[in-house]
Amino acid sequence: xxxxxxxxxxxxxxxxxxxxxxxxxxxxxxxxxxxxxxxxxxxxxxxxxxxxxxxxxxxxxxxxxxxxxxxxxxxxxxxxxxxxxxxxxxxxxxxxxxxxxxxxxxxxxxxxxxxxxxxxxxxxxxxxxxxxxxxxxxxxxxxxxxxxxxxxxxxxxxxxxxxxxxxxxxxxxxxxxxxxxxxxxxxxxxxxxxxxxxxxxxxxxxxxxxxxxxxxxxxxxxxxxxxxxxxxxxxxxxxxxxxxxxxxxxxxxxxxxxxxxxxxxxxxxxxxxxxxxxxxxxxxxxxxxxxxxxxxxxxxxxxxxxxxxxxxxxxxxxxxxxxxxxxxxxxxxxxxxxxxxx
Numbered sequence: 001x002x003x004x005x006x007x008x009x010x011x012x013x014x015x016x017x018x019x020x021x022x023x024x025x026x027x028x029x030x031x032x033x034x035x036x037x038x039x040x041x042x043x044x045x046x047x048x049x050x051x052x053x054x055x056x057x058x059x060x061x062x063x064x065x066x067x068x069x070x071x072x073x074x075x076x077x078x079x080x081x082x083x084x085x086x087x088x089x090x091x092x093x094x095x096x097x098x099x100x101x102x103x104x105x106x107x108x109x110x111x112x113x114x115x116x117x118x119x120x121x122x123x124x125x126x127x128x129x130x131x132x133x134x135x136x137x138x139x140x141x142x143x144x145x146x147x148x149x150x151x152x153x154x155x156x157x158x159x160x161x162x163x164x165x166x167x168x169x170x171x172x173x174x175x176x177x178x179x180x181x182x183x184x185x186x187x188x189x190x191x192x193x194x195x196x197x198x199x200x201x202x203x204x205x206x207x208x209x210x211x212x213x214x215x216x217x218x219x220x221x222x223x224x225x226x227x228x229x230x231x232x233x234x235x236x237x238x239x240x241x242x243x244x245x246x247x248x249x250x251x252x253x254x255x256x257x258x259x260x261x262x263x264x265x266x267x268x269x270x271x272x273x274x275x276x277x278x279x280x281x282x283x284x285x286x287x288x289x290x291x292x293x294x295x296x297x298x299x300x301x302x303x304x305x306x307x308x309x310x311x312x313x314x315x316x317x318x319x320x321x322x323x324x325x326x327x328x329x330x331x332x333x334x335x336x337x338x339x340x341x342x
Contacts, residue, residue: 073208167196198230232308232336
């Protein structure tokens with residue numbers, strides 16, 4: 001999903017997130033859920049085994065711009081006060097839970113400067129905590145939206161979360177398929193990014209619109225913006241990661257620059273690139289890295305990111321002008337195109 005390197009659009013307090021995902025579930029709530037014999041000891045056990053794995057990541061930072069997106073979408077869509085802050089926190093809860101699961105699937109050894117949850121708590125506890133957070137998000141909606149908006153939000157979440165998992169499946173397997181000779185193209189990658197990376201951005205934007213009782217046109221425009229933002233940022237993130245020694249290729253992931261290299265063949269024929277991928281030695285890896293960092297290839301990739309950013313901004317331009325729309329345009333520049341919005 002979208003990398004944590006992006007700058008925050010605004011400082012966001014964790015107060016509302018505590019309401020959504022407390023460090024320990026209130027004893028009264030546990031008794032409602034589990035029965036009257038739930039006691040302080042049980043609450044402490046659950047705090048360590050369910051609440052803490054997610055908080056381990058939250059306490060290390062993260063930019064929390066999904067909350068900002070939800071709030072701005074709510075305002076663009078005509079929502080008035082008081083604003084439903086806990087609803088804006090739902091995408092953050094889902095995002096952090098998805099990171100726990102991503103790290104398990106990737107066998108990651110670091111997340112936000114520390115050990116990922118599955119290495120700190122074990123895979124079973126981390127996986128269960130992440131799944132619990134997913135279902136907690138549904139309870140938050142029940143507590144803060146009326147029935148009509150809640151049903152609309154639940155339909156949207158079922159759609160977007162399924163799309164996100166389809167995108168994750170593509171991300172986990174594209175690298176293998178490339179090595180097997182499948183002629184995957186950059187358009188396939190954009191589909192992946194729109195599904196996987198864009199899903200949580202769309203959830204944030206669409207929840208804001210739904211909470212504001214926006215019509216389908218406004219929600220659709222925000223969804224289009226969010227999906228293209230996901231594409232733009234993911235491409236740019238892949239390019240930036242090359243300079244940081246990204247391990248995506250080592251983990252067998254297919255990045256946008258790799259598919260662009262295979263698709264173009266101006267630097268090296270496709271078959272020879274595949275030989276380098278299968279080389280498994282330092283010399284092959286270094287040569288492949290140099291090809292992926294080629295200036296012309298990087299420019300092509302960044303042009304694709306800018307094109308997606310322009311599509312995102314075009315979707316916003318169908319909405320009513322005002323400070324909140326301007327803020328979303330500026331955020332697009334920060335997250336997708338490096339700051340200029342072009």
